[in-house]
Amino acid sequence: MSSDTDTPTRKPLKLSSSGTLELKKTVDGGQVRQSFPHGRTKTVAVEVKKKRTYATGAAAGKPAEVAPEPEVKAPVAAAPAAPVVEVDTRPHHTLTEQERQNRLKVLEQAKKDEDVRKVSEAEEARKVSERTDRERAELDRRKREEEDRKATEDSARKARETVVEAPKAKAAAAPEPDAAAAVAVPGAVPHVGRMHLAKAVAKQGEEENEEARRRTTGHRAPAAKPVAGRGKDEPRRRAGKLSVTQALDADGGERQRSLAAFRRRTEKEKRALMMANQQQQKVLREVVLPEAITVQELANRMAERGADVIKALMKMGVMATINQTIDADTAELVISEFGHKVRRVSAADVELGLDGDVDASETLVPRPPVVTIMGHVDHGKTSLLDALRQTDVAAHEAGGITQHIGAYQVTLPTGKKITFIDTPGHAAFTEMRARGANVTDIVVLVVAADDGIMPQTIEAIHHAKAAKVPIIVAINKMDKPGADATRVRRELLNHELVTEDMGGDVLSVEVSAKSKMNLDKLEETLLLQAEILDLKSNPDRQAMGAVVEAKVERGRGTVATLLVQKGTLKVGDIFVAGAEWGRVRALQDDRGRTIETAGPATPVEVLGLQGTPLAGDVFVVVDTEARAREITEFRLHRQREQLALTAGRSTLEKMFSRIQAGEAKEVPVVIKADVQGSVEAISGSLRQLGTEEVKARILHAAVGGINESDITLARASGGMIIGFNVRANPQAREMARRDHVDIRYYSIIYNVVDDIKAAMSGMLAPTLREKFLGNAEIREVFNVTKTGKVAGCMVTEGMVKRGGKVRLLRDNVVIHEGTLKTLRRFKDEVREVKEGFECGMAFENYDNINKGDIIECFEMEEVARELA
Known part of the structure; x- marks a missing residue:
């Protein structure tokens, strides 16, 4: 064949028939009403496209439209064979078997997903129905409780108030027929979703707030203005929506409060009740009371108002301001007045428990x-x-x-x-x-x-x-x-x-x-x-001991030589030494080697003290740095107070005060004289002054001037120094002035003996001697309310004093000895009644008195004893 016959002839594009050029309608239009789960609907326009398939005719060579295959509903008889049409063997747009299988699988999967969705929607609808049933039951119960409570409150209010508020009448909007039907059918809640329920509850709360405001102010809420474009009889735009109140009160009854409002009211009542109980039940506290306290601090510790504390003090006759300091006894009375408990403490309590507990015998080991x-x-x-x-x-x-x-x-x-x-x-x-x-x-x-x-x-x-x-x-x-x-x-x-x-x-x-x-x-x-x-000690406890020596070294600070007596001292321990404290930074033994611990009876050098303690101070390990600071501050304050009290007082005066307190029964003396004969004479004379009750204790007697050693010995024993024709050197005088040691200089031995004798005489216990005051004869006995029996007496001899001791004599026999409870002239309390006057007397805890008894009044006086 030639190339001309192989190539098709191309013709110009032209219309197949004469007429207007136009496109045929290939799309079918329509509308579909779409529904959403929460009740809304929407009309949607849809389009359906037609699919056309063409096949090229074998005879004419023109494409021919192929009609879609009709759906096969039932098998039919075989139709006569159609004429065979030659089809072009080139590829065309028909579905292959593989594509058909894939599309079938996709359709099946879509159908399964649709079934699962329907099941989940049914389950969700069931849960919503159950929840709605529960809420309906709960609200019914709340409604009954609210009705009972309202009935009780109304009856009480009618008894108290003169004007009764007219009950409101408000008809609830009747639900739509389809909504009522939906509620009536259990398990189905159409157009009611979670969001709709929440919005309905919020709307209901707003309506209740508006109703409460109207009740309070007495004004009616303004009527809703008509929406423009809507007739009077035209249904509202959102009338088809279903609220919680309409769903749960489908019978058209009076609308009730929401569950949230009821909970808020219940919580408010509970809080009010708790506040009332707290006001009724007063909290009683244990008040820590020091030796002195301000009124403001006392009020704070009792958790009371300062004005109330000042009023309580004024009732007791104490006029104090809020910043004034009162003593512990007055504060204790105030605390008792308010009903609190008192725990008295002292400033010295900071040292309580510092030495630790007594070591058990099984914990002691030889040292x-x-x-x-x-x-x-x-x-x-x-x-x-x-x-x-x-x-x-x-x-x-x-x-x-x-x-x-x-x-x-x-x-x-x-x-x-x-x-x-x-x-x-x-x-x-x-x-x-x-x-x-x-x-x-x-x-x-x-x-x-x-x-x-x-x-x-x-x-x-x-x-x-x-x-x-x-x-x-x-x-x-x-x-x-x-x-x-x-x-x-x-x-x-x-x-x-x-x-x-x-x-x-x-x-x-x-x-x-x-x-x-x-x-x-x-x-x-x-x-x-x-x-x-x-000798034994317990090594398994906090260390304590004594300061042997303390000094300041350049580059090392305060270095103290400590002797551990109990426990074990370790690096890092916090300890108090006298009026100083510190933390152990390093420990060194007597040979200069660094160690970590030091047991009982071990001497060590310690670095880390804040100050320099004195030789002989006791050191104790404490738990915290705050406790160490508190102890040292207290000791410094006590040292300043003692220095202020002892300034200007001689050792002999301090010795007299110790004697009066019963703390001493001997006079420690250090004797220094110019010659040995004077030393022996003074020592012998002082020894002869001693008795079984009191004696002179000669600490040291020697020849020579008074030196620092004598001052130290006298201060350690709390004694005095007698210098007979000798004087103290400047260092000793300065030391005695600093340590308040009394040095007395004599040149006549009799003066020495007289002074020591006077000191020793003051140490003797005084003699008690009875002093007669007077007698009174009972002329009449009266019974007085709240006092008991009162004796009407005539003072026949001497005088009668209130506060003195008395004896009751009956037939010259003593039948009672005690004190007077009251002594009166007419209706007035008097201190004493002299001879020739009448008076009334009552005994303390004794009322067996008769007419004709004699009352003898006397007092006891102390007579100082002297050495023979």
Whole structure:
């Protein structure tokens, strides 16, 4: 075939037939009414497109429209065979089998989704119906309760009020027929959804508020204006909607309050009832009452009005302002008047429980003994301690003399430990005892065998006896020529120290610090004495002990040497030492090593104090920093008060006050004279003044001027210093003025005896002596209401005093002794009635009186006793 025959002939585009050019209608239009779940409807215009299929004719070569296949409803008989039409074999737009299967699957899935949606909608409708039924039942119950309550309130109101408000009549709008039918059918709530229910409840609340406002103001709400474009008889636009009230009150009854309004009213009534109960039931409190308190603070602690407290004080006759301070007794009466409970506290209560509880016996474990080395200068105290410690402490001291207090601990080969306190003489030892820190268990009195007993040795003996601790005599320098231990023991007899070699109970050991002779025997003697004392302590508690020494070092601050007596001191503990407090930042032992804990009888150096305490102050570990601050503030305040009270008062006056309080029955005295004869004469005269009740206690008697050691000893024992033809050095005078120690200078021995005798006489208990006042004869007996029997008397001798003691005599026999309850002249209370006048008398807690009895009145007076 040629190419011309293969290529089809192209003809120009033209209309198939003559006429107007137009498009045929390929879309069918219509309208569908769409319904929404919440009741709204909407008319929607829809369009349906027709799908046309074309096939090219084999004969004419023109496309022919293929009609859609009709729906097959039932099998029919086979039709006669149509003429065979030749179809073009090129691809056309018919559906394949795979596409048909996919579309069927999509249709099936859509049908299943529709079924699930219908089931869920039915379930939702059922739930809404059940909820509506429950709310209807609840509102019915509320309605009945409200009707009962209203009936009760109306009956009560009619009895109180004169004008009765006319009941309102308001007809509820009748529901639409379709809505009423929907409510009547259980399980179906057409056009009522969640949003519609919420809007209906809100609308109902607004209507109730409007109705309440109308009732309150008495004005009727303005009528709704007619909507433009709507006739009078034309139904409202939203009349087809169903409200909660219409759904639940389909019978057209009176509209009731909503559930929310009823709940609000119920909660309001409950709150009012609770407030009334709180006002009726007064809260009683426990008021903490200090020694002094302001009126405002008292009112705050009682939770009362300040004006009410001031009124209560005015009733008691106390005129006080809101900022005025009242005493604890008056405040206690006010608190009782308001019905509260009182708990009295004192400022000193801050120290209560500071020492902790008493340790149980099962918690106590043995502890090392604390030994103090005492003796005369250059008798070998520090050298002996160096030999025991196997160190060279003396080499580090200026000139080989101890300049500061040291505390050391020695570990023996047996594993046992001994704590030593090395002192410069005995001053620091007495300082600690003066502040109540008796930390020493044993005193080792070092006496040089070649020198014997020296003045400072005697003072050390007196200090050790005043502390009432056992003494062990270490006779040192036994390796030197001329050493005589027997002479030392004989000299000790003059000071009432009887060694075992002389038949006494004082242990003595002959040692040599230089050659280390008998050091092991001295240690055994110390351990033996410690076993006799049975020294124990509880390490598992908060630490407490004494301050041995305190100083300020550059770069380290306050450094305190502490001796732990109880418990265990740890790094980080908060402790109070006297009037200072601090936190343990570091602990160092006697050899300068840093440690973490320190047990009982362990000396340590502590860093972290806020201030410098005094030697002998007691330290105690507390729980919190606030407690430490509170304790130190109280102690500083107490120190200032004591300083203000004792300023200008001599030690003898303070001693008299202690005597009157019954705190002392002896007069401690330190005697310093110019010669030994005067010392012996004064000491003998004072000893002869003593009786079984009171005596003079001679702390120390020696020759020479008054020095700082004498001041310290007198202050520690609360005594006085007698200087006979001697004077105190400037340092001692300054120390005595600071510590309020009384120094009295004499030049005549009789004046010394007279002053001490007067002091001792004041310590004797006074003699009670009866003083006769007068007699009165009972002439008549009267019965008086609220008083009992009253005796009408005539004073026949002397006088009768109110407040005096009386005796009732019947036939010269004493039948009662007591006090007068009342003493009157006519109707007035009088203090006394003299001879020749009549009076009325009544006894305290006694009314067995008869006509003719004699009343004897007397009083007791105290007569001061004197030493013979």
